[in-house]
Amino acid sequence: MKLISTTLYSGLITIVKTTAAFVSTKIVAMFVGAAGVATIGAFGNFLNIVLAFANGAIQTGVVKYTAEYQDDVEKSKKLFSTSFRISVLCSLAIGALLLALSNWLSTLIFATSQYGTIVRVLGVTIVFYALNSLLISVLNGKGLIKIYSIVNMAGSLLGLVLTCVLVYFFQIEGALLALILSQTAIFFVSLFIVYKKKLIVHEIKWSLYDRDIAKKLSGYSLMAIVSAMTVPVAQILIRNMLTVNMGIDSAGIWQGMIRVSDAYLLIINTALGTYYLPKLSTLIDREDITRELYKGFKLIMPLVVVSCLIMYVLRFFVIRILYTPEFYIMEELFLWQLLGDIFKIAAFLLAYLMLAKALTKVYIITEIIFSVLYVVLSYIMIPIYGVKGATLAFFFNYIGYFVFMSIYFKDYLFRNGRV
Structure with missing residues (x-):
């Protein structure tokens, strides 16, 4: 797999995903405003944590x-089967918790229990x-x-269609439902594609659970859970500070910039x-890495x-296309x-080398x-610079x-000839 060809495929995915995201963002901004964007951002952070x-x-x-394990059929089968069992059991457990604590979680995320049904839908479909x-x-x-690429693009298009329909009819609730239901819909598309291609599904057997593989995966689980907790929690804290100090519309402006x-x-x-993690995982010589x-x-x-230069030059155009006049302060x-x-x-x-090794x-x-540090810097700079303080942080x-x-990696690679 070549980096350039992977980047080209990534570009194709991105064109579809970005277009879908921009259209969705415009629709959300038009129907629910800056306050709605902040609310959806809060739920997005919660989703990142729960889905991890x-x-x-x-x-x-x-x-x-x-x-x-590309060239080891037996290890691959054990890996897929072990991963399948872990995914099913964990998702059922988390789904049960979401159903049991739906109203409390709604109050925690949105400061109101009115979105308890949204949390319950997530619990059923997770x-x-x-x-x-x-x-x-x-x-x-x-x-x-x-x-x-096909699966990712299909998911983006399904998400866009659901967002357009549900936001139009149900406003904020519709946008929240679209975030959830698009994941459910794309699973059936993914399953159909891999089944037709005779990939993966045929190699999964519940009885092939392997404890050694599960132990290896657990190290990555810990890293992913920490990542899923730290970044969204940091954003939640910063968003809350903006809301308390400057109002929910200001939090929505900042959330719009993040989007x-x-x-x-x-x-x-x-x-x-799609390229670096698989590639770096196969390299062991310092020179190759x-x-x-x-x-x-x-x-x-x-x-x-x-890309950054283009975005800066076109910033007024971007705001005008994606949002509404209330977002011009962005x-x-x-x-x-x-x-x-x-x-x-x-x-x-x-940092991808940390994951690969x-x-x-x-x-x-x-x-x-x-x-x-991100949160601390925000707490220092927001009272001084307002919303801009969050981006300075x-x-x-x-x-x-x-x-x-x-x-760190200059020292790490210098000390290790083979990693």
């Missing part, structure tokens, strides 16, 4: 070991998300990028996820910088958010430290993250 637990947070481990996530991870690990950032960087993040990292920086970072957030994005991607190019302790420590936090990653 729903399949045991094993996605990254499944990608790594699927790539690693098993489909977990199984779809497993299928996607295996496709990624096997390097089946064409099929992976823009996530959308235009989608091609980069998709390329990293260094060469691969250099290739990534040479190809990816110019693309990131150019213009002052672009500079620091985009600069922060550059350092974020540069750091992620290095299962450096669990370092990964967890850095995730916690820099998420806490983002910028300085990722400078620190990149510097740390550069120093």
Whole structure:
């Protein structure tokens, strides 16, 4: 699998995903305004946390070991079967908790129990998300990028259709339901595709559960759970501070900036996820790893910088196209958010090596430290600079993250000839 061809496929996925995300964002902004965007952002953070637990947070481990066991049929069957059992059991347990605690969780997330039904719908359907996530991870690990691309694009289009219909009829509740139901719908599309291609499904047997493989996946589970907890929780705390100090509309403006950032960087993040993790997992020589990292920086970072420049120049146009006039104040957030994005991607190019080599302790420590730093910097800067303070905190936090990653991996690769 070549980095350039993977990036091209990632670009195709991104065109569809970004278009779908932009149209969805415009519809949400038109019908529910800045306050609605903040509410949907809060639920999105909650989803990230819950969905990580729903399949045991094993996605990254499944990608790594699927790539690693490519030529070992028996190990592959054990991996898929073990992952399937973990996904089913974890999703059923989380679903039961969501059903039992629906009203309390609604109050915790939205400060009202009126969205308890939304949480219950999530509880009933969460098993489909977990199984779809497993299928996607295996496709990624096997390097089946064409099929992976088809499934991802189908999911984006289904999500767009559901968002348009449900927001029109049910406003905020419709947008929340669309986030949930799109995952359910895409599972059946994924299942149909892999079944027709005779992939994965035929190799899964409940009786082939393997404790050693489950133990290996657990290290990645811990990393994924920490990641799923730290970033969304940090955003929840920052959003709450903006709401308390400046009102929910200001929190919605900041959330709108986050959505823009996530959308235009989608091609980069998709390329990293589909190429780097499987590739780095198979490399053990320091020279090979260094060469691969250099290739990534040479190809990816110019693309990131150019993308940021284009986004900054077109910021007024972007706001006008994606949002409504009440979002024009977002213009002052672009500079620091985009600069922060550059350092974020540069750091992620290095951080993927932690996932590929299962450096669990370092990964967890850095995730916690820099998420806490992000919140602390926001708490310092928001009272001084207002909404812009949150993006300043983002910028300085990722400078620190990149510097740390550069120093750590220079030392790590120097000390280890084979890793």
